[in-house]
Amino acid sequence: MSSVAHLPQDPLPIGPRPAPRVLGGQSTAWLRANLFPSIPSGIVTLLLLFVLGKACISLWQWGIANAVWIVPGNDSSACRALRGVGACWAVIPEKYRFILFGTYPFDEQWRPALVVVIFIALFVVSSRRSFWRKELFLLWAAALIAIGCLMWGGFLGLTFVTQDRWGGLPVTLILATFGLAFGFPLGILVALGRRSKLPAIRSLCVLYVELIRGVPLISLLFMASVMFPLFMPDGVNIDKLLRAQIAFILYAGAYLAEVVRGGLQAVPRGQYEAADALGLSYWEKNALIVLPQAIRHVIPPLVNTFIAFFKDTSLVLIIGIFDLLTTAKTAIVDPAWQAFSVEVYVFVGVIYFVFCFAMSRYSRGLEAQRTSG
Amino acid sequence: MTTSTPKRPPTRPWQFSLGDPRVAGLFWQILVVAIAVAIVAFLWSNALHNLSVRRISTGFAFLGREAGMPIADSWIDYTPKNNYLRAFIVGVVNTLRVAVIGIVLATVIGTLVGIARLSSNWLLARFAAVYVEVLRDLPLLLQLLFWYVLMQGLPAARQAWKPVEGVYLSNRGLILPSVPLHEANLWTILAVVAGLIVFYLVRRRLIAQQMLDGKARPAWPYALGLVVALPALVSWLLGASWSITLPELRGFNFVGGLTLAPEYFALLIALVTYTSAFIAEIVRSGIQAVPRGQSDAAKALGLKRSFVLQHIVLPQALRVIIPPMTSQYLNLTKNSSLAVAVGYQDIVSIANTTLNQTGQAIESIALIMMVFLTISLGISLFMNWYNARIALVER
Numbered sequence: 193m194s195s196v197a198h199l200p201q202d203p204l205p206i207g208p209r210p211a212p213r214v215l216g217g218q219s220t221a222w223l224r225a226n227l228f229p230s231i232p233s234g235i236v237t238l239l240l241l242f243v244l245g246k247a248c249i250s251l252w253q254w255g256i257a258n259a260v261w262i263v264p265g266n267d268s269s270a271c272r273a274l275r276g277v278g279a280c281w282a283v284i285p286e287k288y289r290f291i292l293f294g295t296y297p298f299d300e301q302w303r304p305a306l307v308v309v310i311f312i313a314l315f316v317v318s319s320r321r322s323f324w325r326k327e328l329f330l331l332w333a334a335a336l337i338a339i340g341c342l343m344w345g346g347f348l349g350l351t352f353v354t355q356d357r358w359g360g361l362p363v364t365l366i367l368a369t370f371g372l373a374f375g376f377p378l379g380i381l382v383a384l385g386r387r388s389k390l391p392a393i394r395s396l397c398v399l400y401v402e403l404i405r406g407v408p409l410i411s412l413l414f415m416a417s418v419m420f421p422l423f424m425p426d427g428v429n430i431d432k433l434l435r436a437q438i439a440f441i442l443y444a445g446a447y448l449a450e451v452v453r454g455g456l457q458a459v460p461r462g463q464y465e466a467a468d469a470l471g472l473s474y475w476e477k478n479a480l481i482v483l484p485q486a487i488r489h490v491i492p493p494l495v496n497t498f499i500a501f502f503k504d505t506s507l508v509l510i511i512g513i514f515d516l517l518t519t520a521k522t523a524i525v526d527p528a529w530q531a532f533s534v535e536v537y538v539f540v541g542v543i544y545f546v547f548c549f550a551m552s553r554y555s556r557g558l559e560a561q562r563t564s565g
Numbered sequence: 566m567t568t569s570t571p572k573r574p575p576t577r578p579w580q581f582s583l584g585d586p587r588v589a590g591l592f593w594q595i596l597v598v599a600i601a602v603a604i605v606a607f608l609w610s611n612a613l614h615n616l617s618v619r620r621i622s623t624g625f626a627f628l629g630r631e632a633g634m635p636i637a638d639s640w641i642d643y644t645p646k647n648n649y650l651r652a653f654i655v656g657v658v659n660t661l662r663v664a665v666i667g668i669v670l671a672t673v674i675g676t677l678v679g680i681a682r683l684s685s686n687w688l689l690a691r692f693a694a695v696y697v698e699v700l701r702d703l704p705l706l707l708q709l710l711f712w713y714v715l716m717q718g719l720p721a722a723r724q725a726w727k728p729v730e731g732v733y734l735s736n737r738g739l740i741l742p743s744v745p746l747h748e749a750n751l752w753t754i755l756a757v758v759a760g761l762i763v764f765y766l767v768r769r770r771l772i773a774q775q776m777l778d779g780k781a782r783p784a785w786p787y788a789l790g791l792v793v794a795l796p797a798l799v800s801w802l803l804g805a806s807w808s809i810t811l812p813e814l815r816g817f818n819f820v821g822g823l824t825l826a827p828e829y830f831a832l833l834i835a836l837v838t839y840t841s842a843f844i845a846e847i848v849r850s851g852i853q854a855v856p857r858g859q860s861d862a863a864k865a866l867g868l869k870r871s872f873v874l875q876h877i878v879l880p881q882a883l884r885v886i887i888p889p890m891t892s893q894y895l896n897l898t899k900n901s902s903l904a905v906a907v908g909y910q911d912i913v914s915i916a917n918t919t920l921n922q923t924g925q926a927i928e929s930i931a932l933i934m935m936v937f938l939t940i941s942l943g944i945s946l947f948m949n950w951y952n953a954r955i956a957l958v959e960r
Contacts, residue, residue, distance in 0.1 A: 391594075408933075408937060537711045544702070544707065
């Protein structure tokens with residue numbers, strides 16, 4: 193057995209090399225790796241820190257330290273004394289009812305407030321995957337009808353409120369939601385039409401999409417507000433808000449059609465052929481086989497289109513409809529508060545940001561789910 | 566061996582029922598076209614009736630009438646005594662002025678921010694991320710009004726803010742030093758453009774020759790000759806003067822220099838920052854779409870960093886970047902129509918005023934649409950040409 197002795201022994205396993213010793217603790221290591229990895233990068237960091245510091249200090253001084261939060265009555269003299277030095281947030285408690293609900297009768301403003309709550313609940317429910325069932329359509333129909341009833345009133349002791357008194361956040365939400373609720377089916381039809389084999393239908397759809405996408409939205413809104421009455425027979429007078437709503441539906445339809453078309457192109461041919469082989473009709477094939485797959489493909493770009501659309505509803509300011517941005521702009525026409533538009537725009541900006549940021553986070557979550565699963 | 570000609574598929578006789586796909590197709594097409602024609606005819610007859618009731622004449626004859634509308638900011642000669650056609654041309658020039666400069670600036674800033682988002686410097690990447698998120702999630706119109714309000718809040722001309730000698734920022738807008746353009750200067754600029762075109766052709770030939778024999782031929786002597794020496798010669802021969810005029814405060818306003826009106830400046834800032842946020846995301850995703858292995862392999866070959874970026878990463882990233890970039894350029898151009906909200910007189914604003922003055926709604930809106938469709942078509946044609954040029958050729 194001694195012969196074994198001169199056989200080479202198993203070499204001792206070489207353990208992992210100890211981690212390089214880091215100067216200082218964990219946080220210093222992080223700082224070195226992420227903020228000062230090289231000299232140019234370190235200089236950038238220092239520069240950014242300087243800018244950030246300066247911006248933070250001046251924002252703090254303007255927005256919080258020197259700001260006026262509340263003023264007695266409608267008296268803005270305390271604000272004007274501080275002009276340029278501090279913000280005047282007092283304009284928000286003074287005007288928020290007008291900014292949020294426009295000229296809706298003051299005592300009835302719980303109704304548009306409830307409408308806003310219904311909208312938000314509707315969005316939250318629709319965003320949950322477990323609620324993506326047929327019943328959701330019924331819920332949408334019910335909610336949209338309830339919203340119409342609440343805004344107009346005229347029954348059960350609710351006073352009737354005409355459309356020209358609606359304003360603020362509910363109008364923004366109505367324009368966006370109804371635009372999408374009707375524009376989406378329209379977009380699906382147009383997308384199907386654009387891929388149809390029938391030349392006349394296809395060219396009509398192409399014409400519609402390209403014409404709408406080729407021009408600015410405000411020219412469509414001008415069309416709705418100025419030209420639409422010219423095209424109607426005598427005596428037919430459609431409300432301005434409804435005309436803008438129609439323009440928005442047509443606009444959303446064209447953009448959504450292109451997104452859906454992208455999804456349709458991603459459905460493999462075999463799926464169509466299998467459906468044909470089963471003898472399904474055109475509508476059965478699309479509704480049961482093709483569209484569910486196509487739409488699943490394009491949910492993230494759909495949400496991005498929704499965000500763009502939500503922001504674009506603010507353009508009705510140009511044709512004088514009282515959406516959130518218009519009420520904000522009108523609120524500061526009041527001579528006492530004229531100088532404090534920045535504060536009001538910041539307030540409205542926060543509202544828009546909350547809605548859009550929530551949607552974009554949601555879209556990113558969906559995308560992460562899709563790539564992982 | 567018998568050669569049989571392939572049998573042609575049997576043609577089914579037409580069955581005149583909706584079960585036959587051909588008949589059904591024909592039926593649906595006729596139905597849809599009939600509905601479309603009926604709607605258009607209905608609207609058209611209403612329009613004709615309404616126009617005659619309101620005594621509005623149709624046609625573009627109004628373009629020859631005196632406009633009587635003041636235009637504050639115009640690059641070509643215009644007085645309110647000119648006709649509507651000239652006013653429209655001023656509007657188109659103003660739209661292009663915003664769109665072209667906006668596209669260039671937004672591309673530059675967007676690319677920088679997009680690269681910054683991928684920086685290994687944590688703070689810089691965070692800065693870029695916040696920039697993108699905030700600008701993308703606020704309506705452009707809100708941003709535009711915000712900038713406009715800030716511009717109006719700037720000090721008056723007398724207390725103008727002066728960061729550098731000759732540059733003034735006040736509620737009159739941004740005033741920059743300028744070089745007055747005489748004829749000789751224009752010829753020199755023309756020479757630069759011509760030199761660039763010739764240089765582009767020469768470079769293409771040099772590359773083609775290199776493809777044949779593999780010898781690298783430097784292009785820089787041609788660049789020096791065509792783009793620097795030639796214009797310099799032209800400038801010297803024609804005696805162009807390149808003196809810079811500094812703006813001066815005289816009385817209540819500035820004299821000399823180039824003035825960017827507050828309306829124009831606010832519109833430009835809003836469009837550039839808003840669009841650059843979208844472009845930043847496009848650039849970031851484009852760079853991330855290039856597999857890491859590409860740059861690792863190039864580094865392993867010992868290529869220089871700048872060479873790797875210029876010849877390996879960017880060409881591949883551009884293929885992903887160009888198509889969405891095109892739609893951002895189109896968006897910026899279309900969004901320039903928001904000028905009407907701050908009173909900068911672009912084509913939409915001028916057409917809107919014309920509409921209110923003359924009642925020629927159909928013609929005015931048709932003009933807006935025509936202008937934008939033409940510009941959009943131009944941008945997409947150019948970008949599609951560029952895209953086809955850089956696209957991956959699969960063999």
